[in-house]
Amino acid sequence: MFQAMPYDGTRSERFASVLSQLEALIKDEPNSIANLANASALLKFSMADTNWAGFYLFDGTELVLGPFQGLPACIRIPLGRGVCGTAAQERRTLVVDDVHAFPGHIACDAASNSEIVVPLIKEGRLIGVMDIDSPLKHRFDDEERRFLERFASIVVDVL
Template sequence: MSNKEETYKLLLTQAKSLLEDETDLVANMSNIVSLIFHSLPDLNGTTYYRFLNNELVLRPFQGKPACMHIPVGKGVCGTVASTQTTEIVPNVHDFSGHIACDSVSNSEIVVPVFNDDKFWGVLDLDSPKFNTFDNIDDKYLRAIAPLIFGVKSYAK
């Protein structure tokens, strides 16, 4: 098992413990983004976006100020809203239509978030380094992201 996977296993356990018995969605989102931001290396942003009125709308985040509205199909987050599948982008400068909310971001992962099998929004992680994210990130972030709805996984 890689160090990255060990870190994520601990992070998943911590997230479940942190959110146990808490039902407030904003409190849960706030704690998850903070936990991820302060637990994983090389991040400059961790953000939830909610799918509302055919766009993604900013929710709790850690990092520099973030984009507040992202149209479906635009940028990495909007692409995930359109496809409802994870996007791992080793170099955001090579991603057609990338939206640079933070100009120091160089790689990104965006995972779709589901609540009761319905698309709810996305969890977006940005890094100032290239090639930061991989399938291990995808696997664990898809398990952690929906914990905001209660400590069980709704990953699709």
């Protein structure tokens, strides 16, 4: 079922394939942790040039590390701090081409140079964020942002 990179076909076809795989992985599983674990693995292994992919969950006060793929990460992130905390507070996707130029960036992995963070919102309530890091600057474009926002919306449906 899992289609790791590379994928023969257009980029749009690859994104559609990953979304189909995500839906198949989580459609009948009621456990949120299992679904987030599989979603982070699917992200990490279907997106080239990434070094971290995972989730931070909002506990009512701050973001707390959830399932992920990559090196050990920061455990708690206050709202408004770093890319994750800012995306959560503003409830909007942030694409950061150079994390070292982002005010208040939290450097969990010194190899990360760009990042995209998509807030997880359900019925107007902040659930957490989906975070993907890359060692390349300018790694994430607008087409990938739309794909990742769709990915996040599928994940939110089962949380």
